[in-house]
Amino acid sequence: MPSSSSSTKPSEDMVYTELYDSICERQLLPDTKLGEALLAEHFGVSRTIIRQVLQRLAGNGLVRLEPNRGAFVERITLEEAQQIYAAWRLVEETIIRDVTPSITPEQIQSLRQLVAQERHACDEKNYPLLTRLSSQFHIQLAALSQNKYLGKFLTELIPLTSLAYFYEVKNMPLCTEDEHSQILDGIEAGDVEQAVAIAHRHLDGIEAALNAAASLDPHISLTDRLNMRKPSLSR
Amino acid sequence: MPSSSSSTKPSEDMVYTELYDSICERQLLPDTKLGEALLAEHFGVSRTIIRQVLQRLAGNGLVRLEPNRGAFVERITLEEAQQIYAAWRLVEETIIRDVTPSITPEQIQSLRQLVAQERHACDEKNYPLLTRLSSQFHIQLAALSQNKYLGKFLTELIPLTSLAYFYEVKNMPLCTEDEHSQILDGIEAGDVEQAVAIAHRHLDGIEAALNAAASLDPHISLTDRLNMRKPSLSR
């Protein structure tokens, strides 16, 4: 029974989107096993399709394929997350500088709508949706860049931040629509330096929150986590 | 008859590498049809493997998958090539700034060896090899970056330059080992600004050569180009 209730046949892209969104929204947490047979049954397609989707997700870095062992949601370390934010800052600044002079009122309007949706999701405490919308703001901004390769890079980079998993991260709702709004203000006013400065502050803030979560987290390694399932044999 | 003469079974990675290198070296030119049955026979594997390889290559942007029509070597326009070089300049500079303070003598040595190979390939007029070595220099440098995401970006970006296809490009041997050598000199001396400046000149030069080739090229429209395609694998 396919979870997507639509009557249309769940094609490869639908399966891909569903898994992609689930990972980005942190519904599927890092190290979750993505068994082929299970997914095939769930979506009502053959393993062939599931396999292709998993390989595409692996190509985007969202899924880790362990030979002869299967597919898992990827997990990144704190250090890797920091590298991601560093690269993000670099490209975000470049894109803002690129987009600001040529942006149209319609494009601004479209982004403002997105911010409104973010605010709504935050009010409703719908944090999975908020996570996705927040990413989408930056992705949609990146899509406006003249340079589609930089845009594609950011589009692939941003979802990876969902793979940093510490206990506290789940409960860390980053309601940053205000900063998004301020970035738009700067862009709309043609004030590149202002927009760039806020964007940097914005990303610094997100990274700081992640660092805080990581420091609060009892540093449990993967092996530790596996071992603590059965501390003692009950028999 | 598999082209890889080794007796070991050509696995997926071998097929991937072979096709990847052939495209990067401009042995397989843009718009070349990559028929599944043909490749399967050529490498002595099933279509399943070929299919996986083609999807991986498509994920890297080297291959274009047209639904129900098959796989083709991707082609990029002059404008897209210019975007690639713009992104390359940005990231290359960042990486040089990142790598210079922490590079080791062994790493320098390894890169110098690569430059020597380049010089040799240029002397021998082995242009396919030179093309690959020239890319490899930048890729290997990028691999030294602390930021593996920027490194990966460049690693995926650089091969795309092989997809810009104008008549003159084939006959355009860019013997730029000297500039590579100078970049290394700057890095080795710890003179970041010098290294960055040369790197910029280097990339500007390559892009200028491409622009020249494009202007010399009789601007063939898409429809004309379709008429003149010779899709045979020359092997």
Added chain:
DNA sequence: CTCAACATTTTTGTATACAATTCATGTATG
């Protein structure tokens, strides 16, 4: 001779069957 409609062939897309590997369970042994 040209063009269009139909039939044939080829190629891609998907599902399934089989082989290979890993993982879990249970048993024997020190």
Added chain:
DNA sequence: CATACATGAATTGTATACAAAAATGTTGAG
């Protein structure tokens, strides 16, 4: 009682068979 090993179940990897679509070739009318 714990460890090592062997057997069996479950999962992944690969090849093949079949279905669907596109390309090609042929025929016939205008």
